[in-house]
Amino acid sequence: xxxxxxxxxxxxxxxxxxxxxxxxxxxxxxxxxxxxxxxxxxxxxxxxxxxxxxxxxxxxxxxxxxxxxxxxxxxxxxxxxxxxxxxxxxxxxxxxxxxxxxxxxxxxxxxxxxxxxxxxxxxxxxxxxxxxxxxxxxxxxxxxxxxxxxxxxxxxxxxxxxxxxxxxxxxxxxxxxxxxxxxxxxxxxxxxxxxxxxxxxxxxxxxxxxxxxxxxxxxxxxxxxxxxxxxxxxxxxxxxxxxxxxxxxxxxxxxxxxxxxxxxxxxxxxxxxxxxxx
Amino acid sequence: xxxxxxxxxxxxxxxxxxxxxxxxxxxxxxxxxxxxxxxxxxxxxxxxxxxxxxxxxxxxxxxxxxxxxxxxxxxxxxxxxxxxxxxxxxxxxxxxxxxxxxxxxxxxxxxxxxxxxxxxxxxxxxxxxxxxxxxxxxxxxxxxxxxxxxxxxxxxxxxxxxxxxxxxxxxxxxxxxxxxxxxxxxxxxxxxxxxxxxxxxxxxxxxxxxxxxxxxxxxxxxxxxxxxxxxxxxxxxxxxxxxxxxxxxxxxxxxxxxxxxxxxxxxxxxxxxxxxxxxxxxxxxxxxxxxxxxxxxxx
Numbered sequence: 001x002x003x004x005x006x007x008x009x010x011x012x013x014x015x016x017x018x019x020x021x022x023x024x025x026x027x028x029x030x031x032x033x034x035x036x037x038x039x040x041x042x043x044x045x046x047x048x049x050x051x052x053x054x055x056x057x058x059x060x061x062x063x064x065x066x067x068x069x070x071x072x073x074x075x076x077x078x079x080x081x082x083x084x085x086x087x088x089x090x091x092x093x094x095x096x097x098x099x100x101x102x103x104x105x106x107x108x109x110x111x112x113x114x115x116x117x118x119x120x121x122x123x124x125x126x127x128x129x130x131x132x133x134x135x136x137x138x139x140x141x142x143x144x145x146x147x148x149x150x151x152x153x154x155x156x157x158x159x160x161x162x163x164x165x166x167x168x169x170x171x172x173x174x175x176x177x178x179x180x181x182x183x184x185x186x187x188x189x190x191x192x193x194x195x196x197x198x199x200x201x202x203x204x205x206x207x208x209x210x211x212x213x214x215x216x217x218x219x220x221x222x223x224x225x226x227x228x229x230x231x232x233x234x235x236x237x238x239x240x241x242x243x244x245x246x247x248x249x250x251x252x253x254x255x256x257x258x259x260x261x262x263x264x265x266x267x268x269x270x271x272x273x274x275x276x277x278x
Numbered sequence: 279x280x281x282x283x284x285x286x287x288x289x290x291x292x293x294x295x296x297x298x299x300x301x302x303x304x305x306x307x308x309x310x311x312x313x314x315x316x317x318x319x320x321x322x323x324x325x326x327x328x329x330x331x332x333x334x335x336x337x338x339x340x341x342x343x344x345x346x347x348x349x350x351x352x353x354x355x356x357x358x359x360x361x362x363x364x365x366x367x368x369x370x371x372x373x374x375x376x377x378x379x380x381x382x383x384x385x386x387x388x389x390x391x392x393x394x395x396x397x398x399x400x401x402x403x404x405x406x407x408x409x410x411x412x413x414x415x416x417x418x419x420x421x422x423x424x425x426x427x428x429x430x431x432x433x434x435x436x437x438x439x440x441x442x443x444x445x446x447x448x449x450x451x452x453x454x455x456x457x458x459x460x461x462x463x464x465x466x467x468x469x470x471x472x473x474x475x476x477x478x479x480x481x482x483x484x485x486x487x488x489x490x491x492x493x494x495x496x497x498x499x500x501x502x503x504x505x506x507x508x509x510x511x512x513x514x515x516x517x518x519x520x521x522x523x524x525x526x527x528x529x530x531x532x533x534x535x536x537x538x539x540x541x542x543x544x545x546x547x548x549x550x551x552x553x554x555x556x557x558x559x560x561x562x563x564x565x566x567x568x569x570x571x572x573x574x575x576x577x
Contacts, residue, residue, distance in 0.1 A: 121349075121351045
């Protein structure tokens with residue numbers, strides 16, 4: 001006896017909701033996520049504390065920061081760094097996030113989950129979107145723990161708390177919004193290097209440190225170009241979200257983050273559609 | 279309408295051509311035994327059917343639609359190489375995640391039912407990484423069964439299963455196709471086991487389909503042979519070897535004469551040469567021997 005076969009196209013919202021459900025479940029059930037949240041909190045606290053620690057002779061080094069909030073964001077946009085203090089702010093979250101995304105996506109391929117996924121109705125575009133959203137969420141969480149760690153560490157180190165609250169809030173929001181662009185970049189990189197886990201991590205680290213933009217900035221400074229054009233890039237825009245931020249900074253961050261997210265998602269989808277699933 | 283219809287399918291990896299102009303037809307309700315040597319192109323073909331790797335040329339139609347159609351893909355159950363399970367999560371969690379990916383409305387009910395079907399209900403809380411090879415295979419099949427698929431593509435699903443596990447799988451396969459619409463493609467090197475369930479066969483070699491047939495056609499084209507035991511086995515073998523073109527000793531110690539001769543003629547010949555036959559029977563060659571014959575170029 002035969003029964004009628006019914007085929008139904010799953011809606012985009014259904015597909016994405018299912019995939020997001022799985023990815024969020026995995027995120028919250030993996031120790032890696034909590035380890036990275038802890039790292040994000042400890043690093044700024046350690047940097048603050050270490051800079052005020054006395055050496056063997058009881059002398060303390062010159063403090064790296066003059067203000068607690070410089071651990072969160074630079075005083076003004078600094079595309080070329082001179083000291084570790086210029087570098088050590090919330091932008092470090094994007095390096096931790098890059099490594100976390102590599103491990104997260106690496107597990108998808110190693111376990112064969114991707115194969116299982118792509119043989120069903122799941123589309124490559126859904127996969128890119130789901131990973132970007134979940135990893136962006138993880139980075140936003142890291143921004144929060146970084147903020148808590150940095151603030152507590154800075155207070156314990158005795159730094160000044162003076163700040164323009166509006167600019168601080170806008171800077172933190174700008175960096176959180178940039179998480180989407182960064183997460184999309186890392187997802188894309190991990191799709192490109194999906195067969196080589198080590199290269200995926202290395203490339204995420206390389207881009208996360210903003211080495212390229214720092215190099216570009218050095219060239220721009222020597223040319224008659226406005227440095228604001230660096231804000232078009234992920235690292236540049238993340239640097240732009242500083243303690244002098246205004247509404248324009250936030251809008252720049254939103255636009256840059258969304259544009260890069262769309263760009264990397266489309267490119268990643270194209271690559272996935274054209275390549276074999278291992 | 280057929281469950282799977284493949285025409286002139288080819289796939290190249292660089293200069294290496296893995297599948298060359300393959301044609302394949304899997305009727306609805308069939309358990310299709312897909313057979314071939316290692317590297318013959320079985321897995322590549324299965325991966326192309328499932329859309330895991332894009333084809334170089336040709337067409338793949340599943341239930342009359344292109345294999346990239348999302349409607350059809352939603353009704354595909356697959357186990358290729360390994361089940362896509364997260365090792366740190368339990369069997370239950372892995373099943374539920376897959377159910378969520380498939381957007382199943384009655385996920386919990388379906389997972390419970392399928393775990394019962396594959397006799398894994400008692401191990402649902404085990405972490406996947408702690409499961410034995412056989413258990414992992416059962417989980418893989420359970421994952422493939424989620425969502426009530428119309429077409430199952432299973433690559434070596436019987437590997438690592440014990441005798442009971444194989445029996446259960448045979449029952450599961452037969453149960454799935456009994457409504458006449460659902461179909462299964464199974465590739466396996468365990469030809470004896472495959473023969474117990476397959477209704478159709480496809481034999482692939484060097485990326486080409488060299489034979490497609492039903493179980494009945496296989497049965498009709500399988501030759502009979504005479505198997506015997508004698509008091510003096512070594513002399514009997516010597517004598518039979520000198521008279522007939524193909525004589526072999528099987529694993530059970532029987533001498534097999536494959537030449538098309540009546541058993542009486544064999545007994546008489548041995549008796550006339552002073553060898554007493556203690557047991558004799560005629561049997562048909564199985565899928566395994568048929569396959570070996572085919573690979574050697576005979577039949």
